[in-house]
Amino acid sequence: MDFILNEEQAILKGSVARFSADLRAAMDKKTVTAADRWGRYADMGLLGLPFDEDFGGFGGGGVETMIVAEEMGRHLLADPYVPVVVVAGRLLADHCSEEQKAYLLPRVADGSLIVVPAFGEPKSRYSLSRVATTAVPSKDGFVLDGRKAVVLSGAAANLLLVTARLSGEVGDEDGIGVFLVPGDLPGVTRRPVLTVDGREAAEIVLDGVRVDKTAALGTLGRGGAIARRAEEFGVAALAGEAVGAMSAVFDMTVEYLQTRRQFGVPIGKFQALQHRVVDMRVALELARSIAAGAAIAADLDNAQERRRIISAAKVQVCRSGRYIGQQAIQLHGAMGMTDEYGAGRYFKRLLVLSSLYGDADHHLERFVSASQYDEGGALVA
């Protein structure tokens, strides 16, 4: 294992850090619209991160993704980078025809097309195979009917990547397709809702939506696996984003302990609080390391090993994130409960990150099923 960034990665980190800080400052001054912001990502070349150079990208992998996501988390950027570039972007790059790629990827990279995954459903919780939305073959394509739930940036998106069932029962692994659905097609209704961290998500109804044959991506019927693979990239990226958020709120807390005075001294003089920040730091370091592990693992071909590490990362990051977020509020006293003070905003972002693409229990289960134990209890995976 090697956790040290190479020279190019270190440069990327530096420039993304500056970019994110500038964007944050502009957001705080309320001088940028969502479209302006997205344009800035495009200008930085970040929207093409996973794509080949031919398509306007720079062929970045898991580690580059983590670098970007971490800075976004640190500065609490609110843009749908992970759903669009990491999850949808990867899926498009891996499963579109050459012709589709030539059209779509440069447009994702230049920011003119926003594509988001719409995998979840009202009753699917975190499973990607509990797809009740149906895709019925028609003369020249498919007709889609069903509902998609909590689709981040689902109302702002131009294109939706919809999983829908071609055959079998809800919960079957096989028989699912992934379809590229323009958001403004007749029969698509999108209801935007606010999220607890101040972003937008949509509840989507598909009512007799007609798409043509080319809308079906990848091997027909293997959509569950396709979506899951794309979501794995997303989980690894979210881990990085969460680490950024945790480290920022940790730094805020340390600074508060150094400056807030009670009983005539900075409250950081109290050993109870000193030990608490140490435990927070331990939680942060564990999360940071395993998020880096997941970033590397995201590019592995060995599916079982990849899944183990990525799910392990989500579990640890959820735990660390809850602990750090809760303690950050606690150590700020009543100030931590205020909307104006930043700790609460990080707390809310961490809540969302822990509940997106599978929570700790979900990934614990995936971790266990990806880890095989022999009769003596030793890990044989």
Next chain:
Amino acid sequence: MKFAFSAEMEIFRDEVRAFIREKLSPETRRRVEEGRRLDKADYVQWYRALHAKGWITPGWPKEHGGTGWTALQRYIFEEEVALGAAPPVTAGINMIGPVLIAFGTEEQKRKYLPAMRQGDLWWAQGFSEPGSGSDLASLATRAVLDGDAYVVNGTKIWQTQAHYAEMMFALVRTKPDVKPQEGISMMLIDMKSPGLSIHHIKTIDGGQELYQCFFDNVRVPVANLVGEDGKGWSYAKFLLGFERHGIAGIGLAKRQLNRLKRLAASETSDGRPLIEKPRFRDRIATLEIELLALEYTSIRLLQEGEGKGPGVESSLLKIKGTELRQEIFEMLSEVVGPYIIPYDNDVVRSGWGHDEPVGPDYAATLASNYLDSRKISIYGGANEIQRNVLAKSILGL
């Protein structure tokens, strides 16, 4: 030692339960159960009902309208009120009421106690300041005697429901050059006094209940001083330590645990009720076991301490009770899966109305409730401070 409460206590419990079922507005009950925010009207309706029954001030001495209940009866009452999803009793009744009874002038008693018993008089607690939270004795709001009034300057912060309050009981500094604790006085301040302004502070859960209060040459009649000048600190200690039978919040925890189980039974995971998932079920069961142990601890400490004032045990019960409730709220934030993410502050307040809910209708308040739950280990003496108190007592320091 016996397993059950006595028959009389069970009869008493049934009586309390029946009263709540009959007299608490169903609308208020629903709002409390669903974790929605309450309006002043919700409280007022309930206080009126308590007053009519003679149960609004159980902890006060009998001659002032108390019920004369035993500690166990009061514990049962508080548990049932929480379980029955009634609004909590406000700062006035549990805090300043007993202080006025013990240390107030006859005029103050006449003026305030009857109105409080009717549920009509609302108080803000004016203790904390920007620079004085855990270290309350460092408070800096000044009161200077000028003829028949004190002139108050400074600021108080984090006053809960100051926008409802007609009066504030405040700690102010009347003597600057003595030991910090000895220069503090308690006074009763009319919220409509010229020079007093309140500013809303929005909280992370979207709530609207916290305020900062500013005092600009506010004149407070000398008649509004509580007890003696310079004795405010000891009254505050009396008040904060007063009758904390319900401090573990057993009834509150039980109600949230029931809610958790109900939602976990109605949510599905992989096509099965979530509550059947061993991983989730065992986590709930573990919390339930801890709650049972805490409930027994609450009752045992109460019985062992009957007749004595509240001791340091109240710190122990506060620490464990708040942290356990926070864990239950944390699990409640997981129970709906991704539907914890959508959040609409208006819906938290008023429900979905005619709109179709986003996800299950019960999901809308869970994030807000989880965020809000972080306060319970901060206010009423932060848990770190409670641990300091307990440590000193255990170690004899």
